[in-house]
Amino acid sequence: SKVSQWPLLSEEYERYGRQLIMPEVGLKGQLHLKGSSILIIGIGGLGCPAVAYLAGAGVGTIGLCDGDYVERSNLHRQILHNTYKIGISKVDSAIDYLKALNPNVTYCTDTPASRYLISDTCVLLGKPLVSASALQTNGQLNVFNFPARPVGDLTGGPCYRCMFPKPPPPESVLTCGEGGILGPVVGVMGVLQALEAIKLIASGNIHCRLTDQGYSDGERVSDDSQAPQGLIFSAYSSTPFRSFKMRRRRGNCAACSSHAIITRESLRSGSMDYAQFCGAISPISAL
């Protein structure tokens, strides 16, 4: 059979029509989305809305990663799961939902990890990390390691360790189970994660390739207005959303600087003990 002249199926033109007609996406951006793969770590309050909008937008391959099972106490905020899925793994529950929402996407699964391990892996693989968290009435969002320049290049975006070289004392860390969480608070942060990921991918500027002349990362202009931004949200504040200028890479960062001590080898060998590093916080509850 003949190869189609059209870069998308007619089903896809119809499905993505409302974003295809926007200059910020267009056919080129849609093809970037289709060619991209995203790993979602945790299918909880953040991951549920994030993955729904990413699958909806047509990200080609989505990895899902969560070791937990659906509980009733999840359902006020983890809106892909439902009452009939209680006791089923969150990954399986999410895939049920996502395949119905958009069968054009490929879904895969993996096992979860801690924030530091996730950030270190992103740095070593040259991938940006769209990170968010939420507790009670507050939320935070940061894009780390963007642009994803090589280890040692101070013009790359800061990594999680640049911002938090030391983990907080375990007694200062509350989980959603202890502190509580309003569903739409974590929901907003998850949707905003999807938005940041779509903006990065559709722009085509995410691709950071090693060339003979060093790294290239698209047409990204590095003027000040493009400096990496963080967002903090406080639902009951008179200024609920605050954007802030993020720091630069840290010259002595253990992961992304020329003094890095974290390498592919140290990750593979397991010589880094992330659970110990973070004290009593278990990797899952620290997500």
Place this chain on the structure above:
Amino acid sequence: SKVSQWPLLSEEYERYGRQLIMPEVGLKGQLHLKGSSILIIGIGGLGCPAVAYLAGAGVGTIGLCDGDYVERSNLHRQILHNTYKIGISKVDSAIDYLKALNPNVTYCTDTPASRYLISDTCVLLGKPLVSASALQTNGQLNVFNFPARPVGDLTGGPCYRCMFPKPPPPESVLTCGEGGILGPVVGVMGVLQALEAIKLIASGNIHCRLTDQGYSDGERVSDDSQAPQGLIFSAYSSTPFRSFKMRRRRGNCAACSSHAIITRESLRSGSMDYAQFCGAISPISAL
């Protein structure tokens, strides 16, 4: 059988546990939520995430109102519907999803109306209106008619007509079909609508009752920091979220002032022609 000593079912304590432990909600707030009813007008890009989080949070009665059927071009942003629901009414599709998410909620249905008619009805019934809209990369959110004081009381919150006494010229109005829309942009606004509604209800301050001494509306303090706020969102801006102080009620507002010409009678008799008032914009596409 004996009446339970407990104000909630044990299933509900488990389901809402993560928000019950928060001082902003608590058992009192959860009972306010359970006793409340909300009408969702439009189960599209805003209504889908909004109703999911409202049902998840345990709003007791939810009215759903949309005359449309699910189309493939909805699915990148209308995340309660799915590929198998194409051609089914949006209201039926949403109820399927919602009953699985939270079977404790009562769901009802109604028919849609225009923004002016919705606002006018809220003013006449003394109900606050959590209004949002989104197009392309922009979104807007306003809570109208809060506090929902009686017609003629200038200390009540402004209504939609106070802010927009005249409809925009039809040629200046774009719909999502014409202008396009990014899924998470409308998604964020829908989740924020749910959050505003939950904050209003859980606080207990929404109740606006006619007493002998005039209206009482809870313990709401009317200092400046509590003045009604609007929110505008622009996904590609360096300051994506901006909060602003909304205006007060308009002294000559056609709906909420002492010079109001819109009454229960004029609404019932149909003497107000909303379609004509808004020019060529059909009520549905203007939602």
Place this chain on the structure above:
Amino acid sequence: MAEAEKSEAQDVITLKVEFTGGLEMLFSNIKEHKLSLPAKDEQDKATTVNYLVDYLCKKVMKDRRKELFVQDGTVRPGILVLINDADWELEGEGSYELQPEDNILFVSTLHGG
């Protein structure tokens, strides 16, 4: 902030004027404009938001569809004007006298969802 940029001495006011909600399309797709306006108008009165709207129409707007920005001598229905993040009604609407470094935001209201 940016105190050094103030220049009342030369009887000029610098402003940050922004357009959003799609309205930037009428202004060469530029969302943020730094403008310098005379501090006084021809009648030696302090310049107001009305003066700014007129100035934007005549000097800044390249698009010919003026009626999508002004109608009947003021901004058209469906455009929200914010003066330093407050609805202009709270500041006196068009007759508000511009202050140095004011932020004036014009928002086209949206009807999608």
Place this chain on the structure above:
Amino acid sequence: MAEAEKSEAQDVITLKVEFTGGLEMLFSNIKEHKLSLPAKDEQDKATTVNYLVDYLCKKVMKDRRKELFVQDGTVRPGILVLINDADWELEGEGSYELQPEDNILFVSTLHGG
């Protein structure tokens, strides 16, 4: 804005200090504090963010669990400090010299989701 409130003349700096992300619990659950600090410290040097942190610990914080705010002479790991909405690293961290009407925000980072 609020120029009238500036009071360098009396060698005092007024600041807006905010706590969020749950950190406000350590400060009597007040998210927004208006503080007046001396413009110079005992050594006649301009007061810095380090000075402010020490001042908050000694004069403002009622909670006895100081270790949840400071450790090893600086803010504890997991607290982000923003000076006028920029990570304090961009402004010189603790040695940043406070300016009148500065906004200093302390955010406890969250780990839930």
